[in-house]
Amino acid sequence: MTSWGYSISRPRSIDIDRNDMSYSKELLREYPELQTCIACGNCTAACTAANFTSFSLRKVHTLVRRGEYQGMAEELEKCMLCGKCRLACPRGINTRQIVLTIKKHLANRSR
Amino acid sequence: MKISWKEYQKDIADDHYYYARSCIRQNFFPGSEAAFLHILGNDLGRDILDDARHTSCTGIGYHSDIVPLDTIMTVVARQFALMTEAGYENFVSSCITSFGIYSEALEMWHEFPEQEEKAHEYLYKATGREFKKPKNLAHTSDIIFHHRHQIAAQAKHKLINVQTGEPLKVVDHIGCHYAKIFPKVGVGGSEFPYVLSGMVEAWGGECIDYPERRHCCGFGFRNYLVQANRGCPVANSKKKLESMAPYKPDFIVANCPGCTMFLDRWQYAISEMEGTLYGQDGHGIPVLTYEEMAGLVLGYDPWDLGMQLHQVAVEPLLDKMGIEYDPGAKYLGKNGKFIGKPEDSLIGCYTK
Ligand code: SF4
Ligand code: SF4
Ligand code: SF4
DSSP: OOOOEEEEEEOSSTTTTTTHHHHHHHHHHHOOOGGGOOOOOOOHHOOHHHHSSSHHHHHHHHHHHHTTOTTHHHHHHTTTOOOOOHHHHHTTTHHHHHHHHHHHHHHHHHH | OOOOOGGOOOOOOSSOOOOOOTTTTTHHHHHHHHHHHHHIIIIOOOEEEOOTTTTOHHHHHHTTTTSSSHHHHHHHHHHHHHHHHOOOEEEEEHHHHHHHHHHHHHHHHHHHHHHHHHHHHHHHHHHHHHOOSSSEEEEHHHHHHHHHHHHHHTTTHHHHOOOOOOBBHHHHHHHHHHHHHSSSSSTTTTTTHHHHHHHHHHOOEOOOOTTTTSSSSSSSSSHHHHHGGHHHHHHHHHHHHHHHHGOSSSSSEESSSHHHHHHHHHHHHHHHHEEEEEEETTTTOOOEEHHHHHHTTTTTOTTTEEEEEEEEOOOHHHHHHHHOGGGGTEEEEEEEEOOOOOOOOOSSOOOO
């Protein structure tokens, strides 16, 4: 077996055609208001957890909506459910509830 | 905004060329440069000077931050001085990297004339030479493109599948340094790559406009110099190969030494690492230089063109084009001596 000294890097692009969008669609059915998100990142800026870790709520809900679920449940473990993000969101999205919903569904998925 | 096709054209000199070879092509595809000189000199009757005195453009060192700007500028000045001394004004570069370097030097000297002064001074102090800037700077593929209709008129084979009568499906890859640095120096700019597809069309083939057509092959320079980093370059070629495979291309024609090498050799690496083959019937997709493509059209022997040095076997393409070749002569060098045969691999050597 040849030793190459490297392996083929996985692409970091998101291919929506190949991703399983079923949960993403379910989430938007349950919380249509998430569609009004403008990805401003205020939720992340206001977040206490994000202040101390690399956690970004904007990144998590954006990735989940694009069908990228890997590692997201673990990421959301960093959220303390304080609700500050909800106060900061200019679109009035119930971000705290969204955290809870994503957590619940992703936990079901992995079971 | 009004787009005019005139902005995507390029002036290409018709005759009297000073030829600057490529350092890496002579190793990767050694038959191509000889074929270029032969096609220009013998088939097209053009005057071209192959000068043994010029050196590498040092572009790889420059792009890897080893060769400083002042040094490469002086090297470029020396190549131009050799052209000036030989009485030529049309500079033809056989490598996309060098072409990018020469274009960059000319553009820089235009924007910052004090840099050009420096280049004159450095060169004079180092060698006592003086230079004039070329009247016309072209890449070798520009020259073949310029003569594509003359070549078509002399064609022995067309880019047509002789079994089905259908045009061959061709993927073209023009390479980043051809027109992405300075779009105005490339035929069709960077958006409408036409230098290779123009040849393909003129010789009876059909170009495939696949999604990742303009994507980089991943060659870069610093990207692959360190072995541990090569996962990124190979991933780029893989992205292109995956994107073109559904269109079932008969072959790829590439503009740049690095791209031709990568698109060819990575097919072997990917086949060994992951077992994937992107061509039809258990083969890879052959990758040709534009000189090899022109050479086949003009009826050159594929082994004289150096096509036995490809990683992906070219025989399925030769069969489609109805080109006769001697399988036994594949691994015989110019002097008839056995040059060695690659180890068997998934992508394999083609045996009938
Ligand atoms: S609820 Fe969670 S995501 Fe929102 S601010 Fe608090 S810790 Fe951050
Ligand atoms: S604050 Fe609201 S609108 Fe801004 S990114 Fe977060 S959820 Fe989206
Ligand atoms: S995709 Fe690449 S080339 Fe296009 S705008 Fe983005 S960075 Fe620039």
